[in-house]
Amino acid sequence: MLTRRAFAGRIGMAAAASRLLPEMAYAQRAAVKAGMAGDMVWLNANENPAGPPPVSLAAMQQVLPTSGRYHYQEFGEIYATIANSEELKPEQIVAGCGSSEVLHTSVDIFTSPTRPLISVTPAYEGPIELARALGHPVVLTKLRDDYTADVKKLAEEADKAKGGMIYLCNPNNPTAAMVKSSEIDWLVANLPANTILLVDEAYIHFGESPEIKSAIPYVRQGKNVIVTRTFSKIYGMAGLRVGFAAAKPEYIEKLHPLQINVIPIVSARAVTAALADKDNLIRERRAVLAKTRRELCGWLHERGVKYIEPHANFMMIDCGRNAREFINTMPKLGVAPGRPFPPLDNMLRVTIGTDAEMAKFRDVFWKVYKG
Numbered sequence: 001m002l003t004r005r006a007f008a009g010r011i012g013m014a015a016a017a018s019r020l021l022p023e024m025a026y027a028q029r030a031a032v033k034a035g036m037a038g039d040m041v042w043l044n045a046n047e048n049p050a051g052p053p054p055v056s057l058a059a060m061q062q063v064l065p066t067s068g069r070y071h072y073q074e075f076g077e078i079y080a081t082i083a084n085s086e087e088l089k090p091e092q093i094v095a096g097c098g099s100s101e102v103l104h105t106s107v108d109i110f111t112s113p114t115r116p117l118i119s120v121t122p123a124y125e126g127p128i129e130l131a132r133a134l135g136h137p138v139v140l141t142k143l144r145d146d147y148t149a150d151v152k153k154l155a156e157e158a159d160k161a162k163g164g165m166i167y168l169c170n171p172n173n174p175t176a177a178m179v180k181s182s183e184i185d186w187l188v189a190n191l192p193a194n195t196i197l198l199v200d201e202a203y204i205h206f207g208e209s210p211e212i213k214s215a216i217p218y219v220r221q222g223k224n225v226i227v228t229r230t231f232s233k234i235y236g237m238a239g240l241r242v243g244f245a246a247a248k249p250e251y252i253e254k255l256h257p258l259q260i261n262v263i264p265i266v267s268a269r270a271v272t273a274a275l276a277d278k279d280n281l282i283r284e285r286r287a288v289l290a291k292t293r294r295e296l297c298g299w300l301h302e303r304g305v306k307y308i309e310p311h312a313n314f315m316m317i318d319c320g321r322n323a324r325e326f327i328n329t330m331p332k333l334g335v336a337p338g339r340p341f342p343p344l345d346n347m348l349r350v351t352i353g354t355d356a357e358m359a360k361f362r363d364v365f366w367k368v369y370k371g
């Protein structure tokens, strides 16, 4: 029987643990509060200004009148479509309301009081905060001088702990640095006993380098690897809340019972419509984003402002002084940049928006930079 104190403790823990927040919630919690301009340029949550593609908008409009039903009977096919899009079998994926949900269940199941979450600092806070809220140990390793993850250190820590879950975001949020495929290969080949590698590929489609590759082939090979993906970023569907985890069936079976919901039918139809033209959509959107990103890099370079080489739809700019001044002042001038990311206190994270939005960003950033 539970004592009253233990029961209260469990409730508190459950409440805290249910807060695996997506980017927007972190952004709101961080910086952007009162006195916001109506025409604010939002470059704080790594969203895609393109939004859902026209085929998805049409599919959503079509299904809306029937959204009074759950549509349970369609979900087998919907999940199979998502799995097929990555040459996986349905039993190798579990879909969730955003990748937040499958990250949450993965941390919940594959870390424990004796199995730490092992990652880098800074990394995306969601899984780290959840592990802490659950009372599971968290081990964070330092980035290398070029801001990339040190995969050997991650393996060493997992070995020291006699197993755990390594959380590696590729490209990393907030640095936008990539982990080269050769390093992922090394990590998979050298995973210590009792260790799972979770690669969060929320931003993988924005990378142009031939050295960045998905870890999904390792899932197909049945390795101890989980890959999470989201439709929030390149697909422009952050508000529709769809993501999935890919892993061997043995892991997926463990994740399934923790899923809270089916994804909404409207969102599911948006996803399946987009997947029908996946390769073109990704290629086109990546090209548009990369052009805007290159222009910003060029502009910064011309002015001698340093930045971390970006491989995502955001980048980190070295302000040369504490970035909080930019984070606090820029929203008052109509541009909302990312939140602070200690220990990189001088770095400002900015999402790549449209060309017009980035013109405004440059203007406002430069005003603050010049002081």
Ligand SMILES: Cc1ncc(COP(=O)(O)O)c(C=O)c1O
Binding pocket: 021, 022, 023, 024, 045, 046, 097, 098, 099, 100, 101, 103, 124, 169, 173, 200, 202, 229, 230, 231, 232, 238, 241, 242, 243
């Ligand atoms: C690295 C990373 N993973 C996962 C997520 C969760 O996103 P979503 O729940 O919208 O899929 C985010 C949100 O921005 C993120 O930056």
